[in-house]
Amino acid sequence: MAHITINQYLQQVLEAIDTRDGVFCAELLSFKHPHVANPRLQLSSPEDKCQQVLEPPYDEMVAAHLRCTYAVANHDFVEAYKCQTVVVQYPSLGGTFQAHKEENWHCWRLFPMAVSCGQAEQQLLKKGKGKVGDMLEKAAEQLMSCFRVCASDNRAGIDDSKKWGMLFLVNQLFKIYFKINKLHLCKPLIRAIDSSNLKDDYSMAQRVTYKYYVGRKAMFDSDFKLAEDYLSFSFQHSHRSCQRNKRLILIYLLPVKMLLGHMPTNQLLRKYDLLQFADVTKAVSEGNLLLLNEALTKHETFFIRCGIFLILEKLKIITYRNLFKKVYHLLKTHQLPLDAFLVALKMMQVEEVDIDEVQCILANLIYMGHIKGYISHQHQKLVVSKQNPFPPLSSVS
């Protein structure tokens, strides 16, 4: 592969096309295949050669791919990315792709091309070039048109249907939308997959990735029960050897579970190298606001980078609840003076809190169902129910 001539390469492509060998064809257009290191294929203007051997639109596709290898060899990642996106867009420009109604072998071709786009864009990010957002948006547009072609494939039988390409494309689109922070664009894709009759028949790997992204979206929509379902599925069905993936899923699953009252064990955190959560967990279960604030500050950079800092701040409400529950147990009465809570908060070095704020925090906890009772302003007391005044966290929300 690394030493063939351009003509030999083109012959191989032609053969792959003629025999409908999607997998091999995909490799020949992929970035991961050794042929990209072959200097004889790194041409800046391979159009003529390609035209001689291949029919349109394959000649242009392959020419674009070869220009891409040339650009990469010259470290011109911007150009490389542009070329590779040209390659991806061909299948959706009507014509050949749609014309092959009874065939879906093109799907196999799409997979590595879309992934190569992602890789080229990673390189771009590393080189710190701006305007990556624009390129990603363009890539997304092209993937979207491929997706539409797949989704509207109603003619072929199930085995030959292009619908099998849908989930893969959706996952690639999710990746991009999360990167450019346009999560609302995920919604129509989710709807399309949910209503598809193939949704449980895709490969497990694809389904795990899909549920990971949908789970994260649910998190940002504050739909924590749903997020827990999806992310748990993703975590449980991840391949045992994919430690990195499991860790990534956990980063989002942990805050969700904590908000629902389930704290992770230190053993789990150590196994997946997520000890940043250890202090947070301890603080929340103990109702220790001071420790919580310290833990959030200490690992701020990590939490912000993962985009979970804001969700972890929501744990404050649970922490208040745990703290106040301690006060209740200490005083052993159903009529708790508001002052006691104020003292507790001041001990936790909460800045500038006064009795009015205490009332508000308590009112919120009552409203959310974390405390059963009412506040009497005149007596400056919180009167709690004699039965189960602090219902378990999992039964609330």
Add this chain to the structure above:
Amino acid sequence: MSREIHAKCFPSHCTRGGGRRQKQRCEGEAKSSVSVPRGTCMTMCPAYELRQRELQNRLHRFEVLTGTEHDRLPRADVSCTVKEYSRPAAGKDSTRATDLRPPDILLKTVYYLVDDIAASSTLHPWTEVYSFVFDRLRSVRQDMIIQRISGPECVAVLERTVRFLLFASYRLCGQPLRLFDSCINDTHLQECLSWLLECYREGQHQHQEEFQALSLLYNLGSAQAVQHVLELPGSVRLSPPVRLALAIGRAYVERNPVRLLRLARRLDFLQGCALHRHLLPCRRDLLLLYSHGHSSRNCRFPIQKLADILSLESSLTAQLCRAHGIHVGGEWVIFSKGSFTESLSEELQCAQMHRLLEDKQQDLTVSDIIHGVA
């Protein structure tokens, strides 16, 4: 042949043969090599447009030469006529250099719009002043977009525009829809803010902290806005206005309206304008939480205390309570979770509750507000 020479002799986009394909590939190159339009119009309004509008009797009354208002065709006062916004259309060439104003003229135009129109004590009503300034500022932005202007003038223009739109959102709050559309104001405000924050990504900017804080306050509750600020360098993130804005945001997310309203008292006037549309919903939320938290037939809550934490006068507090089904009796209210209602009653407009902001405005002139008090 070395790679560089090879590239020069055979540039990757232009090839022999394949007419359509060549054109497509060259088009991509052509776009970037066409020069960006550079304006040469040295007046606030291009001469061509001025003449056209004069002839068609389409001058705004603020642009008319004194003494000619009642003529059949009023004359334009060159020192008062400003290029108006016009929608891009097919066949219309908006890139003629003589019609475009360079950056320094654009900034001069903005100064005129602020000092002589928006801050004028003689032009009435302010809804008309707002419409005129809104439109002319939009045209300034259009010129900036066509000429792809970035840099200090662009930032200066955008900063004043944001301040103007924020001030207007407060000043014209409660006006009927035909005179002031808060949705349109909001759309433009968000566009300008995004553009401005984009400009801030590179280089040093004197007022960056001010505007990052304003963006947070205006977009209270937006996780995206907060995430953006959290990723900024420490010097901006830890500056006083941003810290206060973040603290207010936290109080909102934690659903602590008492804390939120207390922190809001520390905002300056413009920051108050940015936050102001969230204040009434925030007050309503407090009443909702208290309706549940203080729900007891035997308990009473003093109105004066409630007024203090709501930052409202007690008469308005009583009115607000009644609108939400909360029983008001003399100096007390009785909260009950069953009787709270989501009221969208017309009488209770935000505009009635502007006292907090009026106090902040005090001696500030409109000019101070829009140019930014140093």
